[in-house]
Amino acid sequence: MTPTPLRVLGTFLSVxxxxxxxxxTTQFLLHDALVTRRGWITNDEFARAFALCRIAPGINLFALxxxxxxxxxxxxxxxxxxxxxxxxxxLITVGLTALYAQxxxxxxxxxxxxGVVPATIGLGLVTAYQVTAPLLKQSRDEGRAPLWVxxxxxxxxxxxxxxxxxxxxxxxxxxxxxxxxxxxxxxxKQG
Amino acid sequence: MIDPLLxxxxxxxxxxxSTGGMGNLPAVRDDLVxxxxxxSDEQIAASLSVGQITPGPNGLxxxxxxxxxxxxxxxxVTTLAISLPPLLILLVERLFHRLGGDDHPAxxxxxxxxxxxxxxxxxxxxxxxxxxxxxxAASVFFTAASxxxxxxxxxxxxxxxxxxxxxxxxLLR
Numbered sequence: 001m002t003p004t005p006l007r008v009l010g011t012f013l014s015v016x017x018x019x020x021x022x023x024x025t026t027q028f029l030l031h032d033a034l035v036t037r038r039g040w041i042t043n044d045e046f047a048r049a050f051a052l053c054r055i056a057p058g059i060n061l062f063a064l065x066x067x068x069x070x071x072x073x074x075x076x077x078x079x080x081x082x083x084x085x086x087x088x089x090x091l092i093t094v095g096l097t098a099l100y101a102q103x104x105x106x107x108x109x110x111x112x113x114x115g116v117v118p119a120t121i122g123l124g125l126v127t128a129y130q131v132t133a134p135l136l137k138q139s140r141d142e143g144r145a146p147l148w149v150x151x152x153x154x155x156x157x158x159x160x161x162x163x164x165x166x167x168x169x170x171x172x173x174x175x176x177x178x179x180x181x182x183x184x185x186x187x188x189k190q191g
Numbered sequence: 192m193i194d195p196l197l198x199x200x201x202x203x204x205x206x207x208x209s210t211g212g213m214g215n216l217p218a219v220r221d222d223l224v225x226x227x228x229x230x231s232d233e234q235i236a237a238s239l240s241v242g243q244i245t246p247g248p249n250g251l252x253x254x255x256x257x258x259x260x261x262x263x264x265x266x267x268v269t270t271l272a273i274s275l276p277p278l279l280i281l282l283v284e285r286l287f288h289r290l291g292g293d294d295h296p297a298x299x300x301x302x303x304x305x306x307x308x309x310x311x312x313x314x315x316x317x318x319x320x321x322x323x324x325x326x327x328a329a330s331v332f333f334t335a336a337s338x339x340x341x342x343x344x345x346x347x348x349x350x351x352x353x354x355x356x357x358x359x360x361x362l363l364r
Contacts, residue, residue: 022242022249022348023212055302056283058206058215058276059250066280078281086274089247090254094266097241097255104237108360113237115359117321118330119352120240122337124213124317131211132310135303150307157311161217161319164225169217170208173309180304184296 003040005076008069011038012084019089026061026085030068040072062086142187149183193229193261195268202253202272207279212242212250214309217316219253223260232323234259239320243352329363 001007011033019026027050034041041049049067056063062082069081103109132154139150153176160172201222205215216239223230238259242252250273257269290298321330333355340346346354 016247019246020244020349026246026248052284052287053280055210055287055305056277056280057208057210058273058279059212059248060210060277061212061248061250062274062277063280063283066277067284070281078278082274082277085247086270089245089251090266090270093241093245093247093251093254094258094263096245097238097258097266100237100241101259107364111364112356112359113240114325114329114363115333115355115357116240116352117236117324118333119337119355120236120243121317121321121324122334123243123341123348123351124239125314125334126338126341127211127213128310128314128317132307132314135306135310138303139307150303153304153307154311157308157313158315159311161312161315169221169312170204172312173208173305176308177301177305180307181297181301183304184298184300187300188296 001038003038003072003077005073005080008073008077009080009084012065012069012081013088016085017088023061030064034068041068045071146183146187149179153179193265195261195264198261198265199268199272202257202269203275206273206276209309212248213239213252213313215253217312219256220316220320230256230260232320236320236324240352243348333358
């Protein structure tokens with residue numbers, strides 16, 4: 001069965017509606033649907049696209065949808081994939097938020113949030129570690145100086161936010177990128 | 192009074208200059224809570240939680256926040272704003288390959304530097320949210336417990352949040 005824009009839309013709608021549990025579930029379901037069950041994308045193509053999407057602006061999985069959608073069915077496929085992944089989940093999100101807004105003042109809802117909010121923050125901290133640690137490891141593998149630069153960049157990002165600086169976060173990120181690029185370029189010159 | 196065009200711009204900007212579902216958190220909090228007072232830390236924390244529970248990438252937390260801040264209009268504006276930056280992957284792919292991709296140290300370094308600075312900013316923003324929510328024995332325990340459970344790889348994230356909800360309902364009223 002060849003991937004047409006409509007079939008791509010249908011597949012991504014299905015994944016979008018089912019993937020409770022965040023990005024990991026979505027990624028798994030996408031791989032299962034596109035690689036395992038339909039064979040529209042090879043495992044290698046999926047892995048390479050996913051790696052590139054780590055540096056895509058915004059939500060990585062939407063970027064993945066765009067890349068894979070285009071590969072399967074051109075620009076219409078890219079649009080269908082993005083809309084399919086976004087629409088049901090956005091609608092359910094709004095619905096659940098509306099429900100929360102109705103009950104948020106209830107004692108029970110407040111008690112639930114007193115448990116859920118810190119748990120969410122805990123999950124977020126693990127995510128922060130999982131996306132940052134491999135980068136530090138790459139730096140460490142290149143040598144002591146690159147490792148110190150890496151640690152310094154993490155500390156710089158943390159300090160700017162901790163200090164309540166008026167500097168927009170964007171500049172912190174781009175600044176980090178520029179310093180990283182310089183370090184990489186200087187490292188090659190020396191090596 | 193929330194200007195929807197400005198809100199769209201802020202959400203677009205936060206998404207454009209970050210990566211990952213929660214990469215925009217520092218910028219969103221910065222722009223909405225600290226600079227304009229359009230949202231509260233409590234709303235951000237709640238929408239992060241909703242984003243974890245609902246289907247799809249947890250990056251949809253900003254859609255939840257949009258609804259809390261400005262109703263359906265906020266949710267719609269945010270949905271549009273976050274759907275645009277991922278389209279740039281097509282340009283990124285072309286540029287990445289033209290610059291030599293992973294083989295070019297400066298390109299590799301830029302991506303890594305962005306990720307490292309962003310990681311530090313992200314972690315501290317989360318801690319500030321926790322402080323804003325209320326730093327007490329219960330919140331520290333729940334944070335630590337969820338970290339331990341997710342690192343154990345035995346309990347899926349959705350189950351951790353359900354457990355936290357149940358524990359909160361039973362123990363923290």
